[in-house]
Amino acid sequence: MIDSQFKVWLKTDTRIGVGVADSLNAYVDAKGCDRVAVILDSGPKTNSHVQGLVKSLAAAVDQLQVVETSEIEPTYAYLDEFRGHFDPDLDLLVGIGGGSTLDLTKAVSVLVTNPKPAIAYRGFDLIKTPGIPVVAIPTTAGTGSEVTPNAVFTDSQEKRKLGINTELYVPVLALLDPNFVASCPRSVAASSGMDALVHSVESFASKGATPASRVFSREAFRLVLRNLPVVLERPDDLEAWMAMQFGAYLAGAGLMNGGGGLTGALSYPLGVHFKVPHGVAGGIFLKLVSRHNVDRGAYVYGGLADLLGEEVPPDEAGRALAVCDALDEITVFAGMPRLSELGVSEKDLDALAEETFQLSGAIEQNPVEITTADVRGIMESAY
Ligand SMILES: [Fe+2]
Structure with missing residues (x-):
């Protein structure tokens, strides 16, 4: 019996299946994105499907910036250093990688428009200014980061793991293509x-x-x-x-x-x-x-x-x-x-x-x- 109120919350346009990653270019085109950045997990960067996607995206937009990361479960110090690569004028930020890379992408997308040190936003709903829209292309199957309003980071000084949590960086699009996860160790x-x-x-x-x-x-x-x-x-x-x-x-x-x-x-x-x-x-x-x-x-x-x-x-x-x-x-x-x-x-x-x-x-x-x-x-x- 359903006897009390509840809500259902899902914000992300999600596509699942072999080949869905190819729809990224059509999305970029439909949204008129000229300046795009990819945050690429260095683990799966040798996957031929990942390489093919980055290549075709480069051909589809005016300006493509690709920044690699190999950081697993990043710290706030890393986040502050890493955010410096990105410009708030970007039209789209695409995260390709495991949960840590997707968390990093989500956080960067709002840190470019919220200038305080990242640690100032640790907690829930402390981000007030929307950032760059995010597309998530996971290369692991598990974290669910492609749809959640959570990104976890470690405070190495206080020895504590508590992330930046906000609905403002939930990916607008998630492309779950099995070809991108099948090569994971x-x-x-x-x-x-x-x-x-x-x-x-x-x-x-x-x-x-x-x-x-x-x-x-x-x-x-x-x-x-x-x-x-x-x-x-x-x-x-x-x-x-x-x-x-x-x-x-x-x-x-x-x-x-x-x-x-x-x-x-x-x-x-x-x-x-x-x-x-x-x-x-x-x-x-x-x-x-x-x-x-x-x-x-x-x-x-x-x-x-x-x-x-x-x-x-x-x-x-x-x-x-x-x-x-x-x-x-x-x-x-x-x-x-x-x-x-x-x-x-x-x-x-x-x-x-x-x-x-x-x-x-x-x-x-x-x-x-x-x-x-x-x-x-x-x-x-x-x-
Ligand atoms: Fe978990």
Whole structure:
């Protein structure tokens, strides 16, 4: 029964399928864009489809600037240095890359018209002046950055990861072309795919979930759970990649419409202090947080059980546990490590748990109440 108000929020014109990236030139032409800049992730720059797109864009516009980045999970210092390459008179900014490159592109698009140091805009809705329109062409399937109003950056001085969040840089156009993701390395496919799975499961179980967000989350869960193992086994399977891209997109839509939970929060201190990639950290904790919640009565996870493609128990608890079992399985398949393999020592766990607990926005959305001791316990299980 739908018994309260809710909103549905999606701002991006999104196109999905083999060859959709070719529509960029028609878009540029229709919008009359003469001066365009590309922010290009140096990882996939050797992909022939990426090269072909940049070449044809150069032929289609008066002036094309291409700036490369190899920064993974950038800092505010890097952002301030990097923004200097760009001029506010640009008609369009195109980000081609993984989540970090897309986040960087989104932030740059508004920093060119908002002159204070980037850190001054850290937080939510502090950007007041619109920037350059953004087109997002992801080369990984997972972060959902192509549709969300979030971009994450690290403050290396305060040792904290909190981004610039604003609706003003949400991409006007996202082109999800499987040819652009099929060449991504296996480790990146695994970590970004697990990130999408985290978004789908956490947004489904979140206290902030709505009837609309759950539609996104459920289909995202189904697509990612089925297709992540396929792309890891057969990286040239474009159909499976396309399903992953659609799944990651829907997971992003689920997250921004329904909220997250403890797994997302756990990834931030690990990223800041131990450089653990966001998707890997999420991949380590998703199964542990889900089981922790189910063991404390959050049977909401059972609402995903019919998507497992197998016989599941009829009772609520059994269905929720079947989802946890599936999460255990895919975590192993994706090769997620243990914390002890990532340079974290046992004596770090107290401080990490304390820092995670400070991220109250995400923790409050967890379906059961969480204490610092719970966070410490979950970290210990991951060790
Ligand atoms: Fe994430």
